[in-house]
Amino acid sequence: MTPFRLMSPLLAAALLLAMAACSRSPSTESAPTEAEGAEAPTESEAGIAPVKLDAAAMKAAGIVVQALQPASMSEQLRAPGEVLDNAYGTALITPSVEALVVRRHAKLGDEVRAGAPLVTLSSVEVANAQAELRIAEQEWRRVSALGREAVSGRRINEAQVALDRARATAQAYGLPGTAAGRSNGQFTLTAPHAGRITEDAVVVGEKIEPGKTLFRLVDESVVWVDAKLPSGIVPRITPGTEATVVFNGERLKGTVQHPAHRTSDTTRNAVVRIEVPNRDDRLHSGDYVDVFFEASDVAKDGNAAVTMVSVPTDAVVQLEGDTVVFRRNATGALEPTPVRTGEAIGDRTVIREGLKPGDAVVVEGAFAVKAQMLKSQLGEE
Incomplete structure (x- = not known):
């Protein structure tokens, strides 16, 4: 066999590969341009791509979107509270x-x-105190009956001091201060x-x-209720104003006594105490209640209260280490928007930064949106 015949299959294979490379169209290698309709994926500020859901999918998932409206925080504030015994009546x-x-x-x-x-x-000690009181009373009656003509003034004074000391000892032991009955202890x-x-x-x-x-x-005719509020809200609760305590669906009126002058190191909440007339013995120590306050429109320093935006607390979720609210962007997709939250008042949370009035955000079904985003992210990966 000649060397030419041995190399023929190798040359034929190389020739076929070259022909295939030349026949490949350049248009199949390039991605479609923006003019051809390709939509480049974008990511939100939280680092996760938004999701776009049609109306039917949002309804099925229980997702509700609403525009944020500014509100002065002068509306009724709700806080959890606990019933305590009135220490002044205990x-x-x-x-x-x-x-x-x-x-x-x-x-x-x-x-x-x-x-x-x-x-x-x-008690043996009480028996001794009863005996001393009886003797002191008898001696005082004797010298008093004799008078200063028969008894020196010094002796009368000594009898008076002994009686006072015996009475004080008896009263300290819980005795009435008179030698009534037997000295049996x-x-x-x-x-x-x-x-x-x-x-x-x-x-x-x-x-x-x-x-x-x-x-x-x-004395259960009056009880205390300690309500817990964020420390930033407490200055807007005025002592002497009315508060409403709700227990088992019943509304009881109370009066704000004073706010605590200490904030919890763990919860950052402060306590506002309410005094509640306990008619018909409805409230007992240890009961948990809801408390509603009418907060002042004016801050403690006299400046007008700041207008804020707030969302339902369930609308605030944690995503990739960020606190976010889902906002509808210009394309109609829902994107996670990092926010800085403020006080939680009742079932709503104040948004300090990240949102503004007019933003359309998810107020119901935030966890369904979060699940859809995580699902989409896993699919891409």
């Missing part, structure tokens, strides 16, 4: 001396009047005011230490 029933529980006169949940007996205790703690017993730690026969709380007595 008393802790505690002994001031070591004692033994002899008998109870009230139990948890009872409504008692002022001066009602609550618990009877027994028993004494009864009574209710300092009318109210309901909300805590009961009395066990008959138990030996208790001074200062242990046996009963918690609360």
Whole structure:
């Protein structure tokens, strides 16, 4: 076999590749120009391409778009609140001396009047105080009956001082200050005011230490409600104005007492306290309520309140590490727009930067838009 015959297949293959390259049309290699109708993809400020949905798809996904309207933040403000006992109408029933529980006169949940007996205790120290008070009273009556003609002024003064000291000791132990009854060491703690017993730690026969709380007595005719608001809103709530507390669908009127002068380090919220007349015993400590305030149109420094835009809180989502709201752009597509949020008032959030009045934004179905964008992004990748 000659060398020419061995190289013929190789030369034929090379010739065929060259002919194929020459026959390829240049128009198939170039992308369509803008004049030919190609739409170059764009990305939003958040780095994700917008999505365009027709009306039927938006309706099916529950997506609603509305134009933002400016509003002065003088409308009714809504805030979560918690019912607290009125501390000014709360008393802790505690002994001031070591004692033994002899008998109870009230139990948890009872409504008692002022001066009602609550618990009877027994104490050796109280027995000594009762005896000293009895002796001091007897001595005072004796020297007083003799008069200054028979008893020196010094002796009368000593008897008076001894009686005062014995009475003070007895009253410190919860005794009435008079030597009534026997000196057996028993004494009864009574209710300092009318109210309901909300805590009961009395066990008959138990030996208790001074200062242990046996009963918690609360006047529930008036309760407190602590409402939590962003610190920037609190200065617009005026003490003495009316607030509405809503619990189980019922609206109760209250009065703003004062705002707290401290902002929470974790939530950045401050507390506004409302005093609420508790008619028919509807509210109890620990209940969660909604509170509505009529905020002032004028800031605390006298300047007019600033007009702001706000969106439903559900319209604000996190996307690629940014806080965004979906806005309809000039082409009709929905694009994620980074925003800087302000206070959350009720179910709406103030937008400080990123949007302006007239912008059409998604107010319902923001998470459906986010899901569609992420789906499209995954498809491209």
